Amino acid sequence: MANESLIPVVVNGAGGKMGREVIKAVAEAEDTILLGAVDRNQKYIGADAGEVAGCGALEVPILNDLESVLVLATQEKIQGVMVDFTHPDSVYDNVRSAIAYGVRPVVGTTGLSAEQIQELAEFADKASTGALIIPNFSIGMVLLQQAALQASQYFDHVEIIELHHNQKADAPSGTAIKTAEMLAEMGKTYNPKSVEESEKIAGSRGGLAPENIRIHSVRLPGLIAHQEVIFGAPGQIYTLRHDTSDRACYMPGVLLAIRKVTELKNLVYGLEQILK
Numbered sequence: 001m002a003n004e005s006l007i008p009v010v011v012n013g014a015g016g017k018m019g020r021e022v023i024k025a026v027a028e029a030e031d032t033i034l035l036g037a038v039d040r041n042q043k044y045i046g047a048d049a050g051e052v053a054g055c056g057a058l059e060v061p062i063l064n065d066l067e068s069v070l071v072l073a074t075q076e077k078i079q080g081v082m083v084d085f086t087h088p089d090s091v092y093d094n095v096r097s098a099i100a101y102g103v104r105p106v107v108g109t110t111g112l113s114a115e116q117i118q119e120l121a122e123f124a125d126k127a128s129t130g131a132l133i134i135p136n137f138s139i140g141m142v143l144l145q146q147a148a149l150q151a152s153q154y155f156d157h158v159e160i161i162e163l164h165h166n167q168k169a170d171a172p173s174g175t176a177i178k179t180a181e182m183l184a185e186m187g188k189t190y191n192p193k194s195v196e197e198s199e200k201i202a203g204s205r206g207g208l209a210p211e212n213i214r215i216h217s218v219r220l221p222g223l224i225a226h227q228e229v230i231f232g233a234p235g236q237i238y239t240l241r242h243d244t245s246d247r248a249c250y251m252p253g254v255l256l257a258i259r260k261v262t263e264l265k266n267l268v269y270g271l272e273q274i275l276k
Contacts, residue, residue, distance in 0.1 A: 007258060008033055008035035008081070009022075009026045009034055010036040010037070010069050010103065011034065011038070011082075012038045012094055013039060014038060014039045014053075015039040016085055017247060018085035018247060019039065019053075020054065021053075021247045023037065023050065024251075025254060026255075027050060028055070032258060035072065035073055035076065036060065036063070037061070038062065038065070039064065049062050067097060067101070070098060071101065073101070074101050078262070079103070080104070081103065081258050082103050084108065084109050085108045087169060088112070089111075091107060091111060095133075099131060102129060104261045105261075106134065108250075110135055111174070112174075120133075125266050128265045130263065130264025130267075131264070132257045132260065132269075133267065133269045134257055134269075134271050136250075136253075137271060138242065138249055138250055140242050141271075144179075144227070144240050144241075145178070145272065146272070148182070148183060148240055149186060151229075151231050152183050152188070152190075153186070154233075155233050155238065156188070156233070157191050158230065159213070159216065159229075160172075160209075160213065160230075161230065162227045163218040163220070163225075163226040165219070165222075165224060165225075166219045166220055166221050171217040171219070172216075176215045177215070179229060183211070184210040184213065190213050191214070224245065224246075224247065225244040229241075260274040
């Protein structure tokens with residue numbers, strides 16, 4: 001059993017780059033404790049999660065059975081939290097399983113559709129279980145999005161470029177989608193046509209998000225996570241850009257989400273919602 005004053009945390013996707021950072025952050029925080037670690041990659045199964053993360057032995061083995069670890073979390077006095085950084089193909093089932101066991105999910109995995117998020121929200125409501133889906137845990141990205149909303153009041157033309165490492169499985173990024181959704185909610189349609197466009201190569205103009213916002217995705221080794229929101233008007237360009245140089249930048253947001261989700265009884269989408 002974990003210390004009854006600490007929040008027990010299960011890290012799903014423990015062997016991944018983000019999973020390893022979360023393990024280190026949870027181990028170092030004063031109010032959290034690593035209760036379990038899960039990964040499907042066979043090379044990590046049975047290994048000590050702390051040693052895989054590079055923070056020293058934590059006596060928590062990495063397992064490949066999420067449900068058995070969720071059962072362990074239900075035995076704690078304080079309701080457990082599952083932090084999920086896995087794959088778009090499995091995240092929906094992971095979140096449903098956590099809610100079903102009464103373990104509160106904090107989800108950094110992107111790729112969930114709007115319909116899936118709505119279904120999970122309804123499931124969380126019925127279970128009175130808090131859940132957080134966070135496309136981006138960086139405080140800097142939240143500030144960029146807020147600046148973009150301010151700029152949208154004065155600019156009618158905008159496009160989004162997101163750049164990630166070439167191991168990212170989904171495109172566009174959840175952060176770019178969230179940014180476009182926020183801009184679309186401002187009550188205007190962007191990029192009024194000045195010419196009839198045609199694409200010589202399909203997709204050249206990027207993906208089309210609500211309210212006529214274009215999103216362009218770049219995938220290259222050497223990148224981590226980057227986003228530009230570019231506004232244009234006659235005689236001027238206004239560019240907002242956020243660059244990630246180390247995944248440690250996400251950890252203050254992850255720890256905040258772990259603490260906040262224990263206070264919720266429903267699903268909340270977006271880091272900005274818990275910064276208010």
